[in-house]
Every structure is written in C-alpha cells, then in structure tokens.
Amino acid sequence: MSELAKEYKIAQFLAKKMTGELSPEEEQELVKLKKESGSAIVDEQILNPANKRERDELISQFDTNSSLQKVVKRIHPKKQPPRNLVWWGSAAAAVIIIVFTTLILQEPILVVDESLPMAEVQAGSPKAILITPEGKQFNLSGQDSSKTLQLGNGFTAINKGNIVEYTGNSDSLSFQGTQKHVIQIPKGGEYELILPDGTHVWINSDSELSFPTQFDSTRREVFLTGEAYFSVTKDKEKPFIVKVNEDIEIKVLGTQFNVQAYQDENTIETTLCEGSVNVSDGKQKVTLTPSLQAVYSKSTKNLITRKVDTRLYSSWKDGLFVFENKPLEEIMTTLSRWYNIHVFYANQAVKTYHFTGDLERYGDFRKTLGMIEKATSIRFVINGNNIMVEEVSN
Known part of the structure; x- marks a missing residue:
C-alpha cells in the first residue's frame, strides 16, 4: 500500500x-x-x-x-x-x-458564544514590510517601528508604527528609472503611507503598493494589488496614475478614491469620493464623478459605471465594515483577510445569504460573528482560526 x-x-x-x-x-x-x-x-x-x-x-x-x-x-x-x-x-x-x-x-470545536474565549482570533493591526530597490527590507511594525529609516539613494522615511512618511526634497534625489519601493501588507494587517509628493495612501490587508524612488517630471505612477484608499495631492503638471495589473489605469490630478483589486476576485472596483478620475482598460474609458463607481470585469472585459454609497467602500479605513445586502460569501472573504481566518462552507446555500449592517473593524470577533448569526439562519463553528459556516435547521 x-x-x-x-x-x-x-x-x-x-x-x-x-x-x-x-x-x-x-x-x-x-x-x-x-x-x-x-x-x-x-x-x-x-x-x-x-x-x-x-x-x-x-x-x-x-x-x-x-x-x-x-x-x-x-x-x-x-x-x-x-x-x-x-x-x-x-x-x-x-x-x-x-x-x-x-x-x-x-481540539474541541466551539460554537460562537459570548462566554467563550477567542484570544486566538484577533482583529488586524498595523503591519507592513517595506522593500527598497536594492532588496533591503524594513519591518515597519517590528524592529524598525517608530524610527527614522535610511532607505538609501538619498531617501529617508519616518515610521511611526502605523504610518510611514517619506521626507526630503524628492527633486534633489538621483533618479533611479524603473526601480521601485514596495510596501507589502499581510493578511491581518493595514498601514498608511505618505508619498514624497504628500499623497496619503491607506493600504488594506493582503495588499501591495509599489512606487518609483522618484516620480518623473510628467507623471506620478504607482502599482497596486489588493485594496487602497488614496487622497492625492493636486498637481496639474503631474497627473497621479494607479495601475492595476495589466488591466486598469486610473488617472487623477488630485482627488480621493478607493480601489479594490484583489487577484482572487473577478472585478476591479474604483469608487470616487471626491473630485474626478478617469478609468481605462486601454480600449474603454469612463470618467467618474463623486458617488460613481467603475467596475471592470476580468472575465468579460467590460467596464461599466454605477452609482453607489461611497461609505460602503471607504469606511474600512475609518474602522468600520459597512455591508448593505451583501452575500455572506463576500462578507466572509472580507473578514478572512482582516482576521486572518480560514472559512469553510457546509453547503452551497449559506454562501448566498445576505446581510446588512455595520461591524466594528477592531471589535471582538465573537460579537462580529454573533451579529451575523442573529440576522441570518446560519451558525459559525470555530476551531482556532478555522471557521465552518453551516445552515441552522428550522
């Protein structure tokens, strides 16, 4: 055998x-x-x-x-x-x-209950790795937290434990061509980044942002995988461009918007909160005004717009999960990235249950699941960081 x-x-x-x-x-x-x-x-x-x-x-x-x-x-x-x-x-x-x-x-499987200890499942927290073009790595939430970082090639960054800010006059730095700095956020993490031009970026769990060591004289270009919220410093001479894989280019002059572009999801969503942005896949192009969202389908290659409540797509950076009639599968995918959990489904039907409500991003995991249980006919069975979702029989 x-x-x-x-x-x-x-x-x-x-x-x-x-x-x-x-x-x-x-x-x-x-x-x-x-x-x-x-x-x-x-x-x-x-x-x-x-x-x-x-x-x-x-x-x-x-x-x-x-x-x-x-x-x-x-x-x-x-x-x-x-x-x-x-x-x-x-x-x-x-x-x-x-x-x-x-x-x-x-180990015994635990059903969610207010009285049960859940210390093993923790909400996310500021975590990030910063990688220089030369391959040097800085653990922003570990040994390199709360200190000034000498990044090489004239770059300095101040790390405050939850936000890292590039300092100095970028125009005086030697241009490094296509070389880029990379900030990686693991599951169960988040971090804020202030670029040399003053643009503020909130980067969500399981995401990565890369940016050149110096923006050139005509454009400011960054590359995103995952999710991030941008508050872009205005510069009419240098448009700010976010590229997502080989699919989407988002071009702005100065505005606030959220981009969700996880590799394991079929859509790339750009949600405008303030100002104006252009979204293009090279063949199709749409212009967004506040409260409009551009949705690009990776499977059909279609780019459409729709009107949305921007709070549903931007509140994560302010400490809230806001769901409106969302399928349970999408909700659990979001929670799995933040709590770093593994989700299994007892049957297909439970994935399509819908939930509406606000959940505290830094709240007790038991209460988060408990609120969903009360609003739907499902039960969460918990074993460490493994969650089984099952239907409650009537």
Missing part, C-alpha cells in the same frame, strides 16, 4: 471512529497504519498536486458525503445535519473531510 493510500485509509477509519462505526478489526488496522505512516494526516502526500491521479482513484472508494454528514451529526446530535452538505469536487472532498476530521480530533 502506498503512503498516500495509507493516509486516506487512516482518514476513512477516523471518520468511522467519529461516528462510532469502527469495528475492532478496523481499530487494530488503524493503529498499525498510523504507526507505519509516521506522519500527520493531511500532509504533503495528500496535498501534493503530483499525486492527483492516485488521489482521484482513492477518493472514488471514499463516501465523503456519508462520512461528513455523520461527523457533523456527531458534533450536533440534537440537530439534523445541513442539507446538501457536500458540494465540492471529489479530490477537494477528500481533503476537506480529512482536514475536518483532523481538526475535530485535535
């Missing part, structure tokens, strides 16, 4: 053990397999893409729907297991059932 087959056999036995269906003979075989394997479940053997063919052959013998239904029923014996529990593909099902079973055996 291959190592991968052993891993799957172990997982299958564990699932049966959770539901009280493991025979004495299987119990003995489980002990033997675990001793022979000598490795944790859900290790590189299972997750390695090179094992896909063998994984698919093995999963054809593994009743994931039945096993996972029984595991959930064991966790909540007084409740009926959620309908349509398994909706993923066969290979993914194997990994999910094994991960889920392993989490259950490692």
Whole structure:
C-alpha cells in the first residue's frame, strides 16, 4: 500500500471512529497504519498536486458525503445535519473531510458564544514590510517601528508604527528609472503611507503598493494589488496614475478614491469620493464623478459605471465594515483577510445569504460573528482560526 493510500485509509477509519462505526478489526488496522505512516494526516502526500491521479482513484472508494454528514451529526446530535452538505469536487472532498476530521480530533470545536474565549482570533493591526530597490527590507511594525529609516539613494522615511512618511526634497534625489519601493501588507494587517509628493495612501490587508524612488517630471505612477484608499495631492503638471495589473489605469490630478483589486476576485472596483478620475482598460474609458463607481470585469472585459454609497467602500479605513445586502460569501472573504481566518462552507446555500449592517473593524470577533448569526439562519463553528459556516435547521 502506498503512503498516500495509507493516509486516506487512516482518514476513512477516523471518520468511522467519529461516528462510532469502527469495528475492532478496523481499530487494530488503524493503529498499525498510523504507526507505519509516521506522519500527520493531511500532509504533503495528500496535498501534493503530483499525486492527483492516485488521489482521484482513492477518493472514488471514499463516501465523503456519508462520512461528513455523520461527523457533523456527531458534533450536533440534537440537530439534523445541513442539507446538501457536500458540494465540492471529489479530490477537494477528500481533503476537506480529512482536514475536518483532523481538526475535530485535535481540539474541541466551539460554537460562537459570548462566554467563550477567542484570544486566538484577533482583529488586524498595523503591519507592513517595506522593500527598497536594492532588496533591503524594513519591518515597519517590528524592529524598525517608530524610527527614522535610511532607505538609501538619498531617501529617508519616518515610521511611526502605523504610518510611514517619506521626507526630503524628492527633486534633489538621483533618479533611479524603473526601480521601485514596495510596501507589502499581510493578511491581518493595514498601514498608511505618505508619498514624497504628500499623497496619503491607506493600504488594506493582503495588499501591495509599489512606487518609483522618484516620480518623473510628467507623471506620478504607482502599482497596486489588493485594496487602497488614496487622497492625492493636486498637481496639474503631474497627473497621479494607479495601475492595476495589466488591466486598469486610473488617472487623477488630485482627488480621493478607493480601489479594490484583489487577484482572487473577478472585478476591479474604483469608487470616487471626491473630485474626478478617469478609468481605462486601454480600449474603454469612463470618467467618474463623486458617488460613481467603475467596475471592470476580468472575465468579460467590460467596464461599466454605477452609482453607489461611497461609505460602503471607504469606511474600512475609518474602522468600520459597512455591508448593505451583501452575500455572506463576500462578507466572509472580507473578514478572512482582516482576521486572518480560514472559512469553510457546509453547503452551497449559506454562501448566498445576505446581510446588512455595520461591524466594528477592531471589535471582538465573537460579537462580529454573533451579529451575523442573529440576522441570518446560519451558525459559525470555530476551531482556532478555522471557521465552518453551516445552515441552522428550522
């Protein structure tokens, strides 16, 4: 029996053990397999893409729907297991059932409750890494916090622990061509940046902004992945340009706007709060006025505009999540970046539940999930930083 087959056999036995269906003979075989394997479940053997063919052959013998239904029923014996529990593909099902079973055996699963300690899930905080063109890295929230940074090539920045400000007369600095500084914000982080021209940028979790060591004489150009809010210093002679991947260019003279452009999302959204901006994909171009949003679809390549409440797209920088009739899947994606959590869904239906409300960005995670629970027919099952979302049966 291959190592991968052993891993799957172990997982299958564990699932049966959770539901009280493991025979004495299987119990003995489980002990033997675990001793022979000598490795944790859900290790590189299972997750390695090179094992896909063998994984698919093995999963054809593994009743994931039945096993996972029984595991959930064991966790909540007084409740009926959620309908349509398994909706993923066969290979993914194997990994999910094994991960889920392993989490259950490692530590107890907690249902969200005001009385339960949740110290392991913390709200995000100022975190960032600044990288110079030469590759030198500064941990802005660690050993390099609250100090003056000598960045090389005449650049100096003052870091205050939540905001880093470039100082000095940029016109006197030697031009470095296409070389750029990069500020990276991890999941569970945020940071503010003041560029040499005075432009203020709020950078959200799981984002990256790169900018030249000196703006040239005709334009101020930066590159964004993720989400950021810009308050651009006016300069009629030097338009400010935000580039997003190879798709979108946002051109302004001086204004305030939010850009959401995460790589794992299908749309790029530019929301104007003040002033005027031009948004273009090279073929299509739209001009925004306040309260208009440009939405670019990566799949259809269409660029449209729509009127929005800008508060829904900019309040994150002021400490609030503001949702208006948002699908639960989108809400949990937003929360996962900020709280650095992993979200799993018991069935497809819960993703489409909608929620409207304001949630404190720095608030207690229990209360955040509790508010969503009260407004929808769902329950959050928590194990460390792993969140299972399930439907509450009537």
